[in-house]
Amino acid sequence: MDRLQAMQVFTKIVEMNSFSRAADSLNLPHASTTTIIKNLEAHLRVRLMQRTTRRLNLTPEGAEYYERCTRILAEIDETEDALSNTGKGPRGKLRIDMPGSVGRLVVMPRLPEFRERYPDIELMVGFGDKPVDLVQEGVDCAIRVGELEDSSLVARRLGVLQTLTAASPAYIEQYGEPTSLDNLRQHHAVQYFSNGTGRMNEMSFVIDKETTSVKMRGTLAVNDGDAYVMCGVQGAGIIQSPRFMLLPHLRSGALVEVLPQWKPAPMPIAAVYPHNRHLAPKVRVFVEWIAMLFESCPLMSSVVDQEGRCVIADAQYGLAPYTNAHAVDATVEAFA
Missing domain, CATH: 3.40.190.10 (Periplasmic binding protein-like II)
Structure with missing residues (x-):
């Protein structure tokens, strides 16, 4: 059995969801694809796919074998391209x-x-x-x-990624703005939990080169970065997020940076x-x-102003605090 050909036939069948279309694509007789897959399954001693009247379904072993085959075949193609001196560039x-x-x-x-x-x-x-x-x-x-x-x-x-701590004006109006890390413990946070472990991420700050974590109260937790920021915009609590995600809301006034003198550790x-x-x-x-x-x-700039609040650094437009809407627009436009 030609194992390389068997891999090519198997992956083509999976991608086209058809034995006959795969055979046509590979210029093989229709009966050959069926024979090749039967021989491949016999060689591997596993069932790779289940056939129904409408579609093909991979078994768990078939799905794993497909992923490995695609990587092996891709590496073969790339090796041949690298040695062929075609001058066509990466593909x-x-x-x-x-x-x-x-x-x-x-x-x-x-x-x-x-x-x-x-x-x-x-x-x-x-x-x-x-x-x-x-x-x-x-x-x-x-x-x-x-x-x-x-x-x-x-x-x-x-x-x-520079990270900031922020809250909405509505939240600050209702609960006040935190003035210290001890005071922060009396506030509410939007919680962010890990997709993998389910563990809540505590807020952290760097003080004298040491990272200090602050455990805060919160009744709302999410596991998506964009949703997390929107919860902060809606006044659900204080948030910590990468600055590039907060910038549009800081610029519009939907969020305000709090505790600018204490920065979270960059990620x-x-x-x-x-x-x-x-x-x-x-x-x-x-x-x-x-x-x-x-x-x-x-x-991704880490420049701050005299009050410790982050600004965007750009050679063409100079230093633009994010509260300066026109300068920020120009900087973002230059990047986009």
Whole structure:
């Protein structure tokens, strides 16, 4: 049995959900695809798919085998492309994953530039705050926020996300503005809980280079970054979030930064990918592009004014406090 051909036939059948269409695509007799899959299942000693009158359903073993086959076949294609000296540049399907807020506000506005530069790369972009298993789910590259736990991945540091503490004017009018960390404990917070562990994230601040956590009361918890910010805008409680997510609401006055003299610890952000993907041209050019994108992003600036409140630094427009709507508009427009 030609195992490479069997992998190609199997993945094509899954992608086209049809034995006959897969056979036509691969220029094989229709009967050959059925024979190849039967021989493959006999060789592996597992059932890969269940057939019904309308569609094909993968077994758990079939789903795992499909993910592995797609990675193996992609690596073969990329190796051949790299050695063929065709001069056509990176190509193939590139699956990436990132937090929704990072994708929506930072990456997607500039993604047309990447597509124009590398037209032969087919992008699959996934969004979500829950980290995915890159190897098991066939993801080529992911953007991760926070400290990395998986040491089996290669990481390229992209920068840090400055974090602010904020509340809505309605909340401040009702409960007052916190003036100290001790006073903060008397206030209400919107809680953010981890998708993976269900654990509530406490608010934290850096004081004399030490991180101090503050446990606050709260009757509302969410596990999505955008929903978390909107809860703060609606006056449900005090929030801590990356500045680039808060900026439009700070600019409009829907949120106000509180306790600007005590900043939360910045969160590292990195591009990560499996070790077996580090030589793939499509992965390499995407990581280089995303690194330059974050380096040039004014929303990642850490400049503060005399009161300790964050401002956006941009070489063309100078320093613009986020309370200055015109300057912020110009800076955001330059980035977008």
